[in-house]
Amino acid sequence: MTTTSITVRDVTWGVRGRTILDGVSFDCPTGTVTGLLGPNGSGKTSLLHLMAGLRRPTGGTVHVAGQDVHRMPARSRARRISLLEQHASTGLPLTARQVVELGRIPHRGRWPARRDEGAKEIAGAMRLSEVSHLADRSWQTLSGGERQRVQLARALAQRPEVLMLDEPTNHLDLSHQLDLLAAVRDLDLTVVAALHDLDLAAAFCDHLVVLREGHVVADGAPADVLTPRLVDEVYGVEATVGPHAHSGRLHVVWHDRRVR
Amino acid sequence: MLLAAKPARRRAAGGLAVGAGLSIVLVLTVVLAVGIGSVHVSGADVVDVVLRRFGLDVDDVTVIDDRIVWQLRMPRVVGAAATGAGLALAGAVLQSLTRNDLADPYLLGISGGATVGAVSVIVLGVGVAGLGGTAALGAGAFGGALAALVLVLGLATGRSGDLPPARTVLAGVAIGQICAAYTSFVVIMSGDHDAARRVLAWTMGSLAGLRWHSATVLVVVALVALVAILACAADLDAFAFGDASASSLGVSIRKVRWLLMVGTALLTACLVAYTGAIGFVGLVVPHVVRLVCGPLHRRLLPLSALTGAILMIWADTAARSIVEGQEIPIGVVTAVLGAPVFAYLLRRESRSR
Numbered sequence: 001m002t003t004t005s006i007t008v009r010d011v012t013w014g015v016r017g018r019t020i021l022d023g024v025s026f027d028c029p030t031g032t033v034t035g036l037l038g039p040n041g042s043g044k045t046s047l048l049h050l051m052a053g054l055r056r057p058t059g060g061t062v063h064v065a066g067q068d069v070h071r072m073p074a075r076s077r078a079r080r081i082s083l084l085e086q087h088a089s090t091g092l093p094l095t096a097r098q099v100v101e102l103g104r105i106p107h108r109g110r111w112p113a114r115r116d117e118g119a120k121e122i123a124g125a126m127r128l129s130e131v132s133h134l135a136d137r138s139w140q141t142l143s144g145g146e147r148q149r150v151q152l153a154r155a156l157a158q159r160p161e162v163l164m165l166d167e168p169t170n171h172l173d174l175s176h177q178l179d180l181l182a183a184v185r186d187l188d189l190t191v192v193a194a195l196h197d198l199d200l201a202a203a204f205c206d207h208l209v210v211l212r213e214g215h216v217v218a219d220g221a222p223a224d225v226l227t228p229r230l231v232d233e234v235y236g237v238e239a240t241v242g243p244h245a246h247s248g249r250l251h252v253v254w255h256d257r258r259v260r
Numbered sequence: 261m262l263l264a265a266k267p268a269r270r271r272a273a274g275g276l277a278v279g280a281g282l283s284i285v286l287v288l289t290v291v292l293a294v295g296i297g298s299v300h301v302s303g304a305d306v307v308d309v310v311l312r313r314f315g316l317d318v319d320d321v322t323v324i325d326d327r328i329v330w331q332l333r334m335p336r337v338v339g340a341a342a343t344g345a346g347l348a349l350a351g352a353v354l355q356s357l358t359r360n361d362l363a364d365p366y367l368l369g370i371s372g373g374a375t376v377g378a379v380s381v382i383v384l385g386v387g388v389a390g391l392g393g394t395a396a397l398g399a400g401a402f403g404g405a406l407a408a409l410v411l412v413l414g415l416a417t418g419r420s421g422d423l424p425p426a427r428t429v430l431a432g433v434a435i436g437q438i439c440a441a442y443t444s445f446v447v448i449m450s451g452d453h454d455a456a457r458r459v460l461a462w463t464m465g466s467l468a469g470l471r472w473h474s475a476t477v478l479v480v481v482a483l484v485a486l487v488a489i490l491a492c493a494a495d496l497d498a499f500a501f502g503d504a505s506a507s508s509l510g511v512s513i514r515k516v517r518w519l520l521m522v523g524t525a526l527l528t529a530c531l532v533a534y535t536g537a538i539g540f541v542g543l544v545v546p547h548v549v550r551l552v553c554g555p556l557h558r559r560l561l562p563l564s565a566l567t568g569a570i571l572m573i574w575a576d577t578a579a580r581s582i583v584e585g586q587e588i589p590i591g592v593v594t595a596v597l598g599a600p601v602f603a604y605l606l607r608r609e610s611r612s613r
Contacts, residue, residue, distance in 0.1 A: 076510075083508040
């Protein structure tokens with residue numbers, strides 16, 4: 001039996017009269033990975049921020065496990081939904097472990113009872129995103145990929161039911177891209193990830209939602225969504241989509257006049 | 261980072277040790293500073309006077325020692341500690357909220373507004389509800405600071421009620437410039453040399469006017485601020501990666517920013533009303549503490565308050581005792597004492613990276 005974890009209904013949002021998202025609706029079943037696809041500027045990041053409750057839509061609703069995200073108190077919302085941002089930066093000399101500890105803020109009281117509160121969750125999250133060895137390194141000395149994994153550990157330390165990832169494979173090499181996506185797929189969480197790589201989306205997502213200019217243009221299983229017609233319509237790129245000769249996985253091969 | 265290589269647990273213990281060390285230094289500083297002055301009082305005599313005042317049976321305390329220690333110097337030293345602690349706290353909070361290294365307690369037009377109020381009292385002789393002298397000056401400065409704060413907030417607040425840090429900083433600069441222009445205009449046009457000198461002295465700050473009642477107010481204000489701001493320590497940590505990140509960690513960013521901006525502005529306005537605008541402490545102390553103990557607020561806030569208190573006591577002691585028979589403006593001393601320490605720490609950090 002599949003239950004619905006996230007319900008997005010008629011979500012509309014704009015800034016200064018410009019519509020960014022227009023009547024977006026879809027569902028994410030519990031425990032699945034939903035990929036958000038679409039070209040730059042199609043509204044993926046805006047949609048993730050709205051779904052995570054950081055912004056209020058001008059119209060429509062987002063429900064997580066039956067509760068309206070925009071009516072939850074901020075702290076209880078942060079205990080259920082965590083967000084991995086596309087660009088996280090700070091000028092402060094925090095250590096990697098201190099960054100991960102930020103994830104425990106929504107669980108802590110104003111006056112923490114014990115210094116090592118949440119130590120187990122923090123260690124677990126760091127192990128899962130393979131950053132335990134970076135614990136005492138300063139954030140400023142970490143590479144782009146290490147920072148991304150430390151931020152993932154922070155998001156996991158929040159112990160959410162729903163994990164929102166905004167281009168999580170940014171800055172990661174191929175092996176770490178696969179590690180990260182496999183790790184979040186194997187978690188018992190509902191995951192929504194904005195992705196650019198169609199092959200990775202096909203390989204790791206149970207469900208794809210494709211945005212173009214703020215509208216949902218396709219919504220369904222990867223094999224149904226990823227068609228040559230859709231790739232052409234959404235990205236303007238000619239492509240063949242089919243099972244790979246060796247792996248049998250769905251594979252997108254593009255042909256384009258820009259490449260000779 | 262100076263201590264980046266240390267394991268996290270040792271650093272946590274390090275924070276406690278530094279806190280305990282600074283507390284001892286603060287107590288010693290109070291005892292020593294009270295003894296320094298035109299009449300020297302030994303540390304043992306200072307302790308005797310204080311113990312007798314707290315009801316302990318101590319012999320051989322002279323009336324003169326009691327008067328010098330308890331009536332004249334102690335309120336000034338205690339008030340200096342509270343002022344330094346308050347300014348350092350306000351600076352730490354505003355630097356974190358705006359993510360701006362140059363933020364100081366006077367960010368929201370407080371010093372400019374306070375100077376306008378003070379100048380109006382000094383030069384134009386604007387009376388404040390029958391208050392005379394110092395009290396009128398303090399009330400004028402407090403009123404001016406609040407007026408400037410309201411203007412800055414009015415300029416910076418967006419249509420959605422948000423308070424974006426970048427716009428807040430710029431609004432503070434704009435109001436500060438208008439206030440400076442008014443101050444210069446009034447002082448120059450008045451043609452009163454004595455008034456001009458008093459205005460200049462006021463803008464550099466002085467703790468000479470502190471008595472027990474004002475020192476008590478300052479201590480209460482600083483302690484209330486410390487507890488209130490410490491309650492927001494985790495919220496301030498959450499701002500490390502910006503607004504979106506803070507919000508996703510469950511911080512109501514609009515509410516926290518309004519509360520803390522207005523709260524620290526009121527704290528600063530109270531301090532300014534008693535002491536004038538003393539620069540440097542609020543800007544530099546949080547940086548120094550961050551360099552040594554890291555940026556997490558549960559450690560940064562109390563350690564900044566302690567360091568600010570110690571620095572301000574020594575700065576004020578120097579201000580009243582270096583040149584015999586004359587007070588040096590304390591703003592001059594805080595800069596002369598603080599700048600080299602800051603420069604040294606910056607060099608050390610740049611070498612360790």
